[in-house]
Amino acid sequence: MVERSRTVRTIGCGAGFAGDRVDPAVAIAASGLADAVALECLAERTLVPGLRARKSDPAAGADPRLRRRLKPLLPAAGANGCRVISNLGAANPAAAVRQIAALAGEIGCKACVAGVVGDDVLTKKDQIDWQTPITGQLLGAHAYLGCEPIVEAIARGADIVVTGRTADSALFSAEVVPILNNHPNALAGATTVGHLLECSGQITGGNFNPIGKAALSAADYAQLGFPLATVHPDGSAEIFLLDGKPGIVDVLNCTLQLLYEVHDPSSYVTPDVIIDFTGVTFEQVGPNRVRVAGARSRGRPARLKVSGFVDMPGFIADAEIGFAGIGATHRGELAADALRMRLRDIPEEDIRVDLVGVNSILGDAAIASSAPPAEVRVHVSARCADAEMAQIVEDEVIALTLSGPAGGGSIRSERRPRLDVVDGFIDRDLVATELVWESLP
Amino acid sequence: MRVGDIAVGRSGDKGSTLDLTLVAGDEESYRLIERSVTESAASAALAKAMPGTVTRYAIPGLRALKFVIVGALPGGVYASLHAGLHWQKAAIAVLLDLPVDASAPKD
Numbered sequence: 001m002v003e004r005s006r007t008v009r010t011i012g013c014g015a016g017f018a019g020d021r022v023d024p025a026v027a028i029a030a031s032g033l034a035d036a037v038a039l040e041c042l043a044e045r046t047l048v049p050g051l052r053a054r055k056s057d058p059a060a061g062a063d064p065r066l067r068r069r070l071k072p073l074l075p076a077a078g079a080n081g082c083r084v085i086s087n088l089g090a091a092n093p094a095a096a097v098r099q100i101a102a103l104a105g106e107i108g109c110k111a112c113v114a115g116v117v118g119d120d121v122l123t124k125k126d127q128i129d130w131q132t133p134i135t136g137q138l139l140g141a142h143a144y145l146g147c148e149p150i151v152e153a154i155a156r157g158a159d160i161v162v163t164g165r166t167a168d169s170a171l172f173s174a175e176v177v178p179i180l181n182n183h184p185n186a187l188a189g190a191t192t193v194g195h196l197l198e199c200s201g202q203i204t205g206g207n208f209n210p211i212g213k214a215a216l217s218a219a220d221y222a223q224l225g226f227p228l229a230t231v232h233p234d235g236s237a238e239i240f241l242l243d244g245k246p247g248i249v250d251v252l253n254c255t256l257q258l259l260y261e262v263h264d265p266s267s268y269v270t271p272d273v274i275i276d277f278t279g280v281t282f283e284q285v286g287p288n289r290v291r292v293a294g295a296r297s298r299g300r301p302a303r304l305k306v307s308g309f310v311d312m313p314g315f316i317a318d319a320e321i322g323f324a325g326i327g328a329t330h331r332g333e334l335a336a337d338a339l340r341m342r343l344r345d346i347p348e349e350d351i352r353v354d355l356v357g358v359n360s361i362l363g364d365a366a367i368a369s370s371a372p373p374a375e376v377r378v379h380v381s382a383r384c385a386d387a388e389m390a391q392i393v394e395d396e397v398i399a400l401t402l403s404g405p406a407g408g409g410s411i412r413s414e415r416r417p418r419l420d421v422v423d424g425f426i427d428r429d430l431v432a433t434e435l436v437w438e439s440l441p
Numbered sequence: 442m443r444v445g446d447i448a449v450g451r452s453g454d455k456g457s458t459l460d461l462t463l464v465a466g467d468e469e470s471y472r473l474i475e476r477s478v479t480e481s482a483a484s485a486a487l488a489k490a491m492p493g494t495v496t497r498y499a500i501p502g503l504r505a506l507k508f509v510i511v512g513a514l515p516g517g518v519y520a521s522l523h524a525g526l527h528w529q530k531a532a533i534a535v536l537l538d539l540p541v542d543a544s545a546p547k548d
Contacts, residue, residue, distance in 0.1 A: 150541065202451075207530075209449060210464040221542040252449050252464050255503050261453035263509045265500050278500055318524060352522035360524045361531045365490035366539055381522040423456050423515045 004035060004081075009176045011193070012228040014073070015086070016200030018046040022069050024200070024226035029076040029084075031242050037077065039069065039086035040168045040198045044421050047165065048309050050091030051140040060241070061092030066099055072108065074100075076312070081207035085086075085150060085171050089162040091140070093117050094436045096162045101438035104160075114158035116149040118433030119165040121306060121426055128306050128424040136310040136420060143304045143426055146271030148193075149433040150174035156435070159421030165307070167271045169388040174321035176231045182298035188275045189235015192295040195268070195275075196239060196257050200226045201241065203257040204247035204288075211252065220246035238285060249288040258282075260293075264276045267298060269305070274298040285363060303425040312418035314383065317390040319397040319413035320356060324378040329358065331405035332376040338404055339380055342396045350383040377410070383418070389417050445537030448474050452533040458490065459513035459529050461536055463506045471504040477541045483508050486535050507537070 004010065013039040014025025028037050041063055054061035060346040063069075066088045077084050083269060089096035097115035107257045121128065122141045145163065147170035148376045153161045154174060163171070171189070172194030196203055201224045205216050217226070224244025232236040241247050258277055262268050276296040283291045309335040336353045343351060356377035380397060382392040390393045394413045401408045444450070444463065445539035447470035452461040466483065476527060478524065480497040487495055493510040514521065514529060 009523065125467060207451060209445070211447070216545055254451055254465065255464045255505055256451045258462075258503070259460075259500070259505055260451055260506070260508055261455050263460060265498055265505075265507055278502060280503065282503075316520075316522065320524065335473070352524075354524070356524055360536060361528050363490045366487060367536045379524040381524065383522065416515060416519070419519045421456065422521065 005180065008044070008123045008226055008230050008232055009035045009398060010034060011172050011175050011197065012037045013040070013197040013200050013226050014200065015069070016198060017039050017041065017391065018043055018063065020200055026072050026076050027242060028226060029080055029227060029246070030078045031075060032420055033105070033242070034082050036083035036085055038171040038175070039084070039088065040171060041065070041085040041359065042090055042165065042427055044307065044309065044419065046090050046138065047142065047421060051309065054091050054296035054365050059095050061090060062096035062099055063088040063090045064253055066096060067103060070100060070103060074104055074109045074111065076109060078111060079331050081345070083154065083175060084160045085169060085174060087166050089115055089164045092415070093162055093164045093166065097438050100160055100162060101187050111159040112157050112439045113160045113437065114153035114156070114161040115436040116161065116166065116433055117155065119143050119145050119163070121431060124256060124430055127430055128308070128426045130308065130422055131369060132422055132423040133311055136312040138313045139309045141308045141424070142308055143306045143431050144271050145304070145431070145433060147174040147177060148171050148343055149435060150438055151177045153435050154178070158280055161369055168198035169270055169271060171196050173272065180235060181233045183234065184273070185295065186233065188273050188295040188297035189237065189293070190231055191270050191282065192235070192275055192277070193229045193231055193237045193292065196254065196292065197227050199257060199260065203227050203243055203253055204249055205253065207221065207251045208248065208253045208256065210248055210250070216246065216248065216287065218427055219385045231258070235295065236291065238291050240289040247288060249290050251282040251284055251290060253288050254292065255387055269301055272300065274301055288389045301306065302428060304431055306424040306426050308422040310420040310422055312420055314385045315387065315390045316381055316416045316418060317380045317384050317393040319394050319401065319410065320377045320379045321397050321400050321408045322375060323407055324408035325407065328374065328376050329372045331407065332378050334398050334405045335378045335408060338395060338400065339378065343380070343382065343393065346382050351380065353378070353380045354380070384387040442540045442543055444474055444478060444539045444541055447541065450537050453530045454514055455517055457512050457517055458494070459510045459532060461533050463536060465504040468504065469537040471501065473541050473543060474506060475499060478506060478539060482539065483536060486499065486539055490532065490535055492509040511548060516525045526540055
């Protein structure tokens with residue numbers, strides 16, 4: 001095992017979304033450089049199926065990818081003294097603790113597993129200050145927890161900490177909190193580092209077009225390294241890649257990630273600290289190594305953000321039919337117009353018809369290409385009150401193969417349940433957390 | 442010259458709010474995008490793709506511009522009628538393809 005410093009902490013990002021790649025986390029743990037690897041795996045699309053599953057089975061509701069992700073990771077983490085921190089608990093962190101303990105036993109890993117419970121605030125729904133009225137059935141309400149329960153679990157000896165809804169940045173900052181100095185900007189800095197790391201490859205060259213240097217190759221994207229950071233007691237840090245891993249860590253992509261999904265840059269609200277990013281500085285201090293400093297604390301928010309998940313009746317039907325060859329765009333436009341006529345009973349605000357390859361992403365903001373695309377796909381999405389209406393929309397697309405312009409084919413469709421995510425706020429004092437444990441000798 | 446020749450960009454979302462970030466490659470480029478991609482220029486371009494009012498934040502210390510559009514994604518990302526999910530992650534193309542007025546006077 002690599003000898004690690006006691007005065008700094010090194011944390012790595014092992015996942016930036018529920019379906020993220022599994023192997024980069026294993027590489028970080030196996031490097032011996034990381035005190036902890038944090039895996040951010042919880043989006044609404046993960047939490048909501050978990051809530052539905054938990055209704056019929058009290059032992060269900062943890063992330064269904066938990067086993068696939070942790071089976072290769074736990075041995076590497078255990079052998080290198082690398083803690084694993086994740087929100088894989090999804091809708092049922094207590095169940096996740098039991099599943100992880102069982103998995104660890106099965107593969108012969110000794111691990112003390114802790115779970116953070118208490119983000120589920122559905123029973124307090126009337127004490128939540130909802131920002132928009134709730135019109136459907138409230139399936140769940142989850143507060144974004146801060147780092148404190150994870151810090152406590154670490155202090156009590158947890159090798160693996162699993163949570164439900166927790167601020168993404170807290171999964172990272174928790175490992176660093178014990179070495180921070182008492183200045184409020186230190187926690188702001190550590191939380192900023194968490195925010196920088198939480199989207200995995202987005203700070204190591206993914207979703208990024210460099211200026212003035214070579215773009216990454218397909219092989220680089222296929223093997224992109226995930227980021228690590230060594231954090232100092234004042235909350236400053238160096239963001240870096242493991243040696244030999246492809247990627248780009250430079251000032252430009254660090255700056256993009258700092259401001260990603262941030263609104264007012266002088267007031268980024270997390271459960272632990274409100275951060276002013278406007279004085280943050282980045283400095284390239286080595287190849288794929290950037291130093292970050294200068295985040296300032298603006299205090300701790302009195303309330304925690306809550307996401308409410310509202311089951312809406314019906315579905316969104318999303319279907320396409322393709323056209324190829326000379327005149328594909330013209331035939332596609334004819335098909336789109338025919339589809340609009342067939343589905344004219346659907347209110348205008350509940351239907352969208354466009355051409356994939358022409359304007360399906362940016363709509364009227366799309367800049368027309370001088371060369372027509374070789375292929376186009378006619379796309380329709382419609383908000384449908386029930387399954388029968390969704391079926392009608394899907395059938396109307398297929399009907400174009402027989403009764404529409406020439407050469408329509410390559411049909412696909414998907415039917416998504418309707419889900420509204422509603423923001424709210426709850427007084428911090430109303431959210432009580434506790435730790436649940438499974439320890440293997 | 443387009444914005445994407447001298448700046449990098451990324452778009453994301455929280456709830457029904459869309460946010461777009463531009464970061465310039467150097468000081469001169471920052472001055473150019475700061476003058477070219479005004480709040481009204483960004484509004485005019487983005488209004489063709491989404492509802493909502495654009496607010497611009499300039500962060501000169503980071504050579505960055507931030508554009509925030511509350512209500513651009515009505516009902517949040519899962520209520521979208523675009524093909525598939527997360528079209529908003531591609532929305533940055535609207536700003537990257539805007540022209541840069543390189544003839545603008547220097548300070």
